Amino acid sequence: MNKRVVITGLGICAPNGVSIPEFEESLRSGKSGITFHPQLKDLNFSCQIGGKPEISEAKKSEYFTPLQLRGLNSSGIVYGVISGTDAWKDAGLEISEKDSPDWDSGIIFGTGILGVDKFREAIHLIDAGKTRRLGSTSVIQTMASGISAYLGGILGCGNQVTTNSSACTTGTEALLMGYERIKAGKATRMLVGSCSDHGPYVWGGFDAMRILPGNYNEDPESASRPMSAGASGFVPGSGAGALVLEDLESALERGAKIYAEVLGGEVNSGGQRGEGSMTAANNEAVQRCITGALINSNISASDVDVINGHLTATSKDSVEIENWVKALDLKNDFPYINSLKGMTGHCLSASGSIECVASVLEIAKGFVFPNINCEAVHPEILALIPEERVPRKMIEKPISILAKASFGFGDVNAVVIFKKYG
Amino acid sequence: MTEKVILEKIKNIVTPYVQRKEGLENFDEKTDFLTDLKINSANLVDVILDVEDEFNIEIDNTSMEGMLTAGDAKRIILIKMEN
Numbered sequence: 344m345n346k347r348v349v350i351t352g353l354g355i356c357a358p359n360g361v362s363i364p365e366f367e368e369s370l371r372s373g374k375s376g377i378t379f380h381p382q383l384k385d386l387n388f389s390c391q392i393g394g395k396p397e398i399s400e401a402k403k404s405e406y407f408t409p410l411q412l413r414g415l416n417s418s419g420i421v422y423g424v425i426s427g428t429d430a431w432k433d434a435g436l437e438i439s440e441k442d443s444p445d446w447d448s449g450i451i452f453g454t455g456i457l458g459v460d461k462f463r464e465a466i467h468l469i470d471a472g473k474t475r476r477l478g479s480t481s482v483i484q485t486m487a488s489g490i491s492a493y494l495g496g497i498l499g500c501g502n503q504v505t506t507n508s509s510a511c512t513t514g515t516e517a518l519l520m521g522y523e524r525i526k527a528g529k530a531t532r533m534l535v536g537s538c539s540d541h542g543p544y545v546w547g548g549f550d551a552m553r554i555l556p557g558n559y560n561e562d563p564e565s566a567s568r569p570m571s572a573g574a575s576g577f578v579p580g581s582g583a584g585a586l587v588l589e590d591l592e593s594a595l596e597r598g599a600k601i602y603a604e605v606l607g608g609e610v611n612s613g614g615q616r617g618e619g620s621m622t623a624a625n626n627e628a629v630q631r632c633i634t635g636a637l638i639n640s641n642i643s644a645s646d647v648d649v650i651n652g653h654l655t656a657t658s659k660d661s662v663e664i665e666n667w668v669k670a671l672d673l674k675n676d677f678p679y680i681n682s683l684k685g686m687t688g689h690c691l692s693a694s695g696s697i698e699c700v701a702s703v704l705e706i707a708k709g710f711v712f713p714n715i716n717c718e719a720v721h722p723e724i725l726a727l728i729p730e731e732r733v734p735r736k737m738i739e740k741p742i743s744i745l746a747k748a749s750f751g752f753g754d755v756n757a758v759v760i761f762k763k764y765g
Numbered sequence: 766m767t768e769k770v771i772l773e774k775i776k777n778i779v780t781p782y783v784q785r786k787e788g789l790e791n792f793d794e795k796t797d798f799l800t801d802l803k804i805n806s807a808n809l810v811d812v813i814l815d816v817e818d819e820f821n822i823e824i825d826n827t828s829m830e831g832m833l834t835a836g837d838a839k840r841i842i843l844i845k846m847e848n
Contacts, residue, residue: 479808
């Protein structure tokens with residue numbers, strides 16, 4: 344028997360908002376979270392800007408014990424724990440102090456690389472012959488599953504607790520993995536999400552690949568320009584997003600608020616064949632992922648009201664739009680399409696979950712957030728879809744169905760379909 | 766440094782790691798780090814590092830293994846400080 348799966352809790356640590364109300368306000372007003380980072384300038388980065396959630400020491404101490412805070416130097420864990428704990432509380436769930444865990448609740452919380460600043464600390468100590476000075480905190484803050492392990496301990500989850508990793512697809516994939524587990528009746532609720540560290544050691548590799556914009560260091564908020572004629576590369580970001588997925592029966596039983604339903608989705612890979620490579624998508628795979636998600640959700644293309652694209656602000660944006668147009672087989676009645684990355688930059692392994700949280704808020708509250716920095720839509724995109732389908736101003740409008748896509752290095756894809764509940 | 770002062774310093778060092786706070790009320794030489802204070806065994810290496818910093822000594826692995834109670838810690842600290 345297939346269970347229906349709904350979203351009952353949200354949490355966020357985004358460059359433009361570290362609580363759900365603040366994030367929603369930023370979405371509506373099109374507020375950028377991109378700032379100049381003097382450290383990147385000192386290190387001779389070409390791109391000296393980035394998206395980084397602002398977390399005060401006081402806020403950290405609301406989520407971590409004094410002992411956990413000792414030697415804590417893993418920004419991904421900080422973002423992930425804050426968003427995950429917030430989502431849990433937002434769902435009206437208690438943090439149990441009992442000796443026995445909650446066997447029906449699990450966690451799938453992904454990341455790309457975790458605790459790079461902590462790892463750097465360790466490398467310096469090891470190279471100085473002082474390995475014993477690492478103490479006990481090095482392993483738990485740098486193992487990829489550190490984030491699900493921290494959350495698992497804080498929340499006391501006794502179902503599957505794990506970390507997935509699929510580059511920029513990670514967050515959306517985590518959501519679909521949690522969805523599958525509940526749908527199959529193996530868990531009642533799953534906290535799903537993803538996080539990404541900030542800083543030069545995460546972003547440097549992308550700077551070296553020359554896929555980040557180097558010409559907006561004086562004007563950071565204008566730098567991330569998805570779908571625009573002036574798109575010149577993605578702005579690196581960081582943070583975390585978290586969602587509580589729950590068996591509909593359980594949600595109804597405990598009278599939980601329901602943000603939206605997860606209808607289904609698809610994950611696949613282009614196998615790095617054809618135009619696919621380590622860093623580029625195979626277009627047929629992208630189209631199959633989109634159509635697969637529609638079929639698995641039992642909806643047709645014309646049912647989709649809004650697309651939240653991957654759309655990173657590189658020259659590939661128009662290729663993504665072309666894939667949507669072909670997969671949906673819609674042109675003039677193409678859905679609205681937006682990209683959060685104009686405001687947050689590309690939050691890498693956190694992007695999928697942060698953007699899923701944004702998508703779910705759009706459905707729950709009935710609005711389409713604006714595409715910022717897209718005054719002039721790229722001509723290749725205008726050749727594919729009507730200009731008004733790329734909203735530059737916020738639109739208040741009930742949304743029934745939203746499709747969210749994430750694509751990642753390694754030629755991996757994920758598409759999830761959300762539906763308004765009730 | 767008197768033995769009493771050393772014991773007091775040990776108490777301050779272990780306090781952040783203690784999961785059973787009642788165990789600190791009767792803190793003395795017999796206090797066992799794992800059973801009385803419920804310090805997570807993984808954190809014992811952090812306690813050792815903090816002791817090393819506080820007393821400017823180095824505690825080798827063999828000495829560490831014998832450090833189960835506050836009294837053990839005090840004795841090992843006194844020996845290392847003499848060397």
